[in-house]
Amino acid sequence: MAKNENKSGSNLEKVLSRGEFAVTAELGPPKSADLDLIKKKVELLSGWVDAVNITDNQTAIVRVSSIATGKLVLDMGLEPIIQITCRDRNRLSIQSDILGAYLLGIRNVLCLTGDHQCFGNHPAARNVFDLDSVQLIQMVKNMRDEKVFANGEEIKNSKKAEVKEPRMFIGAAANPFADPFEFRVIRLQKKINAGIDFIQTQCIYDMDRFADWTRGVCERGLHKKCKILAGVTPLKSLGMTKYMRDQVAGVSVPDYYVKRMAKAEDAKAEGIEIVTEQIQQLRQIEGVAGVHIMAIEWEQKVSEIVQKAGLKR
């Protein structure tokens, strides 16, 4: 990636291309037209992270749109990474949104398949999935690098007009733990072939399995083709630990952490302690270029985690 710097000019791109250990977090938009909540979350995260993911109707629950929230967040001084899923929009709508987001100053996009609508608050909705995440990546990449729409037309307003393409820093998600395990590295390869610049992984608890996955990734040299941000989620309680272990598809929590959370007098403090240790371990793993802290409705802890983990901001 070093050769091809400044694809988008985003802060995240600059941090990663300088080889600094990047820190990103998540900001879930509110389920109502609540500007104060967005402001509050921005205040908690500002200055502690390089960029923040703005989720796109995550878990298929209607929220403020990711691009609208992204623009608000940007105006408050925090760099957004707009998530775009394939569940709710077809190729026309997504390309239109990419153009619009770019004009609003948004420079990072995370391309996702999207949670199935059956998990959300409108299970009777029709899904779209015109594209899948790999095809979405390719489309955003082609808009940037080939300067064409998905149909091959140049991105210009008329025949004589100048080409004006949206230049996004393109990310995707990877889940090293879902099945079939052997296919997970191939799937990352496909996303790289499609054109990603960075990935954020599903939250990691099973360090051994993650290390196996990164070994496969490094053997294929994939860590040199895209920057890998390892996902972590601090555990808040024993209940949450068991929930993550038993209920969340593609997440495995080793007994070691379950026991620690069970024994802890102050479970929240232990959760922060564990995530801090994890970040330090992840920094030692070859191929890990940063960390993505998913403190679910616990944004106030991000600054503490960043400081304790010794991540200079």
Added chain:
Amino acid sequence: MIVAERKPIEEITGYLAGHKSVLVLGCGTCVTVCLAGGEREVSILASILRLSNGAKIQENTIERQCDAEFFDVIKEQVASCDAVLSMACGVGVQMAARIFEDKPIYPALNTMFCGTNDGAGQWSENCLACGDCKLGIFGGVCPVTRCSKSLLNGPCGGSVDGKCEVDPENIDCGWQLIYDRLKTLGKLDVLAENSQPRDWSRTHDGGPRKLSREDVAGL
């Protein structure tokens, strides 16, 4: 085959309210095989309706309701009724409505999918009739139908132990099936290729589809 299931009896009797003479019309093809709308099911439904509905109930089953010619034998019988309750799939119901222009035609079934019989009383969806079959690439397992998100570059992160997170009890991960099958065939390299976006205009997105074949026209 086209797999269907009978609607709740309340919905059916709701349609028939006010009618004095009703023909319950079965279909001898797919819905007979999937035990939803053949002669036997017509007889059962007719018996239920005779007990619950004041109308005179007649019954009959023709070979196929998706082909106009098979309706000839029942034209007189239909003329003697003031409504037809079709136990065919949605295709048959629409053909009946086309042929009997002045008669109300009601569906007795919900048409479910093109599927396989997986054992006694079990059926599953296998084909969306997308008009652009890629089974030759994906080892004979359809990603458009068998993956809950119709992903062509799957699986997503919701595949665990071969099951789809949408309903782990009942839905196999289509991409696990594709992976296993291609592994058995020694063709896993196929999965490293990025599948391009589909042309959905070949599917229903292009509007109701028609097929004309000159080679069989006029036969």
